Amino acid sequence: MTDLSLILSNVLATLGSALALYFVGNAIYQLFFSQLRHIPGPWYAAISEAWLVSHVLRIRQSRAVQSLFEVYGPIVRVAPNRIAYLDVSSNKRIYNSSKFPKGIFYKGLLTNDNDHAMTLLEHGPHAIRRRAFASHYTPTNVSLFQPEAHDFVLETVEILEKLGGDESVDVLHLFRDMLVDIICAASFSHKIGALKDRAQGKGVNYLVQAVDDFAKRGVLRNLFPARIWEALYHIPNDRWKALVDSDKILASFVGERVREKRAGMKGGKLDEVEKKPLVQRLLEYQLPSGELLPEKDVVSEHMGHFIAGVDTTSTLISYTCWELSRRPDIARKLHMELDGVMHDSKTIPDITILENLPYLSAVIKESLRIYCPAPSMLDRVVPATDATSGPFELLGCVIPPGTTIATQSWSVHRSAAVFWSPETYLPERWLDADEIQLVEMNAHMMPFGWGIRTCIGQHFAMQTARIAIATLARNFNVTAPLAETNDRTMEPRDAFVLFPAAMRCKLTFHPRSH
Structure with a gap:
């Protein structure tokens, strides 16, 4: 036993010396010989x-x-x-x-263990994939989905009105509910009912939670080798399990919607409509080979768009509302501008009108500057x-x-x-x-982003943000309970996407006179 202990001691000492030698050698190389020195x-x-x-x-x-x-x-x-x-x-x-x-x-952001446009590293394959959905995100096509955005934004207003300005609400999660509903409608013509779940006291919708978890999962996955990640995956903790399974939860939901739409195909082709949901465009898309996009790619692509659209836009709207809560001078100017075009606070103007409101545009642009979602x-x-x-x-x-x-x-x-x-x-x-x-x-x-890989969904995001911010500001004065929401809790943190340090944004919405 003594000999075995001696052998083990020598092996460990040798390994320690080798690691130390490697570390010192690598440090010397990086500092004095690397081409980046x-x-x-x-x-x-x-x-x-x-x-x-x-x-x-x-x-x-x-x-x-x-x-x-x-x-x-x-x-x-x-x-x-x-x-x-x-x-x-x-x-x-x-x-x-x-x-x-x-x-x-970017490979840490794979969805369904598969590539989507954002994770395709080479530009050639990305360009082919991008053509599958580019027409969905043109300003003209995006404007067709205004009615869905109006409906869910007004549903959000109704939830806030019921609180009557008597209690605060975590808008970071409320607006995620809203975005999940809007994107489900535009992507699948499907009603998930995230806002209804909230209104009925059912807690956080499972899909909203999965979207919230996915970006954090991607960052963590990127930090660890595959085998270590696989071991971490099996940690027996319910909250951890929900986070690492967020990819599977989203894949299950999206897969069901894709199969439902495919089942509705008639004679090998989907119905011709002017206002196509994203899923229909992806199912109709033909690759340069003439083949249809494989179902796994359709599912992964949808997941990528879903995650990118929900987190970023809801964060932008949340931070804008927070700024309105602590800057009454800005809120007053915005109220004056909106009151002039929204005589009925529940009638939302066409996006072409909102796009031409100078102060609203300046507020959104400044929010994008300081609180860039990515x-x-x-x-x-x-x-x-x-x-x-x-x-x-x-x-x-x-x-x-x-x-x-x-x-x-x-x-x-x-x-x-x-x-x-x-x-x-x-x-x-x-x-x-x-x-x-x-x-x-x-x-x-x-x-x-910048250049040829810039976010293709930016028109959809901006339309949603304009409609939401305009309608919320027209209907409410916003305040922040300082014990719950302040500079410390709202300090921006980033896991590729931006979010507040406290991972919440509790604000109080006081109905304005109409």
Whole structure:
């Protein structure tokens, strides 16, 4: 036994020495021999992913990267093979080029263990997939779904009116209910009844909870190797199980809707209608080979759109309402503008009217600037060079092929040289700027991404946000109970998408006189 103990002790000592030697050797290589050694940044970020991972786990990655920009300048090494930069003039070369594929991070956002448009790294396959649903998200087609948005926004107003301004409500979750209902209608012509469940006291709709959990699941999945994730998956805790199963819950719901629609096909083709739900477009779409999109891809694509649409838009509306609660000066100006076009508070104007309200537009734009729903780094991979292209340079630094590079809207939207007092919520900046300033400000806005992979659902999101914010502001004065909702609870955190630190936004809605 003594000999065995000695052998084990020697083995462990050898392994420890080997690991220490590897760590020291890797650190020396990264700091003194790596092709990225000339990129500014803290030494501890250059030698290990640990610094970045620690901020991902603390859900403060965007702020952490911003702090490096403030210390080291517009290009910084945030991990051994990862560069963050802050320069909008470089965006076109990177994000508008088909040569720079997405980074591997996006694979953590697979739905149903399958790719959808957002997770297809190469631009060729993405372009083919995007054609399947591009027509659904044109402004003209999106406007056809205004009646559904009106119905569910007014249902939300009814829920708030019943509270009579006597108690606060977590609007982050209320607006998720609203978005789930709206997107289900536009995607499947299906009524899930998330708002009705809430009104009847049934608690959080299972689908809303799954959507809420999915982004967090994606970030966690990305942090661990497949085998470790598989082990973590089996932790016997009900809340944890619901989070890791969010993908399966969504896949089950979407799969049922897809099969229902497919069963309604007549003679091998769906009914011809002007106002097609998204599911019909995907089921009708033919690949370049002439084949239909496989059902697994239809399900995964729907899940991707569902998740992206619910979380981001509900967060944007929530933060806007919070700003109205603590900025009565802004609320008054918005009320005056809306009162002029919504004489009946329950009759919502056409989107073309709402789009031409200057102060409403300024409020929404300022919310998108400060509370960008997806503030995190948008990874791209530097491609291999050839004789004609030469080495890739970024802000005067040569970046080798295979390096992950990224900018982030959190920092772009806070450029002090472009946005005066960048942390101040100031809708007037969009109204008072001269033409040159406005062009520069718009160039520094990327709330839906940038370039050829920008969010295709942005028109749907903006239409929904305009309708909701206008109707809520026309019908209510909003206040925040300071013990429940304040700067600390509403501090933005990010797990790729943005959300408040407290993961709630409790506000009180006081009905205005009509």
